[in-house]
Amino acid sequence: MIRLRRLASVLTTPLAPEDILALFNPVFSARQLRGVVTRVVQETAQSATIYFHPGRGWQAHLAGQWARIGVELDGVRHWRSYSLSAPAGTDPAITVTDVGAVSGALVRTTRPGDVLFLAPPQGNFILPEHPRSLLMLTAGSGITPVMSMIRTLVPRRPDADVVLIHSARTPQDSIFREELAELADQFPNFRVNQWFTGEQGRLDFSSTVELERICPDWAERAAYACGPEGFLDDAEALWAAALESGAIGSDVALRDDPGSLMIERFTTSLAGGAGHDGGLVTFESSDREVEADGDTPLLDVGEDAGVLMPSGCRMGICHSCLTPLLAGHVRDLRTGEVHGEPGQLIQTCVSAAAGPVNLEI
Incomplete structure (x- = not known):
């Protein structure tokens, strides 16, 4: 086998054998996981679902997980994390809303045959291990990972007892x-309540009254929530108050059992840096230098400069973005604390330059 590979290398020099194969199969690469777009479906005026067939090395996703997607814009590769909306056991798909340069390009310009750069799926926002009654609370694009769960569970388990409460500004948003309505018509144990804030105002989580009206047995269900920060903060506060008051039994609320609430956040609150913060950021291994302000996470600074930055949750939770700090100081955008010791591992997704910074990457 080794001799055959050496012979192939001689015949294909200066290209490697895998480079020749990539000319015929765009998703084949021994260096970088890729996927070829197979279908694009417009969901709303501002969102689209992009289906793709991944190349060798892709790990099948679990319902509710997310993956990093790489897109090249003006010759620079940008990486962003997107929830996977396709059911488990099928080719993946991402549902993207036109917010920001990368997401906007994906929604407006992606066509079948385009190649996406991929990283393996990740995340613990997944269906419970054992069957149980579920309550799904979503708002806006927070429906995306939950849709993967619904598509996975409801058609395959007609007896699955699932209640979805989804908040959007208007029916068009x-x-x-339409797919959710069709599933609810087909499977009686799947109940959908669409809440339109343009007509009804925000869903009130200040008490349990609204929730009890829509789903009387909400406290007995394992709950999942995904959406904007304010929506999730309100839901989290309601569950905490219900636990304190005894509406949810403490013996079940602390486990992955009925009465629990699992949350998936897309963002975290970041504080801006001081006016004098910012500086020249040097990415040593990538041989790039960029002037950065004191408000932009170093992860974004690197990606915008074309540096392949490790990342995951992009909100300081998973620690996938840890990168050695060679010199300089950074500001933690969550707390405002300035720190920096040579060799220290920093979270680039929640750290900004507090003067000149040298990173190993």
């Missing part, structure tokens, strides 16, 4: 609205 509600992603997957």
Whole structure:
């Protein structure tokens, strides 16, 4: 086998054998996981679902997980994390809303045959291990990972007892609205309540009254929530108050059992840096230098400069973005604390330059 590979290398020099194969199969690469777009479906005026067939090395996703997607814009590769909306056991798909340069390009310009750069799926926002009654609370694009769960569970388990409460501004803004209605018609144990804030105002989580009206047995269900920060903060506060008051039994709320609430956040609150913060950021291994302000996470600074930055949750939770600090100081955008010791591992997704910074990457 080794001799054959050496012979192939001689015949294909200066290209490697895998480079020749990539000319015929765009998703084949021994260096970088890729996927070829197979279908693009417009969901709303501002969102689209992009289906793709991944190349060798892709790990099948679990319902509710996310993956990093790489897109080249003006010759620079940008990486962003997107929830996977396709059911488990099928080729993956991402549902993207036109917010920001990368997401906007994906929604507006992606066509079948385009190649996406991929990283393996990750995340613990997944279906419970054992069957149980579920309550899904979503708002806006927060429906995306939950849709993967619904598509995975409801058609395969007609006895699955699932209640979905989804909040959107208008019916036209509600992603997957028609598909969800069809599933609810087909499977009686799947109940959907669409809440339109343009007509009804925000869903009130200040008490349990609204929740009890829509789903009387909400406290007995394992709950999942995904959406904007304010929506999730309100839901988290309601569950905490219900636990304190005894509406949810403490013996079940601390486990992955009925009465629990699992949350998936897309963002975290970041504080801006001081006016004098910022500086020249040097990415040593990538041989790049960039002037950065004191408000932009170093992860974004690197990606915008074309540096392949490790990342995951992009909110300081998973620690996938840890990168050695060679010199300089950084500001933690969550707390405002300035720190920096040579060799220290920093979270680039929640750290900004506090003067000149040298990173190993």
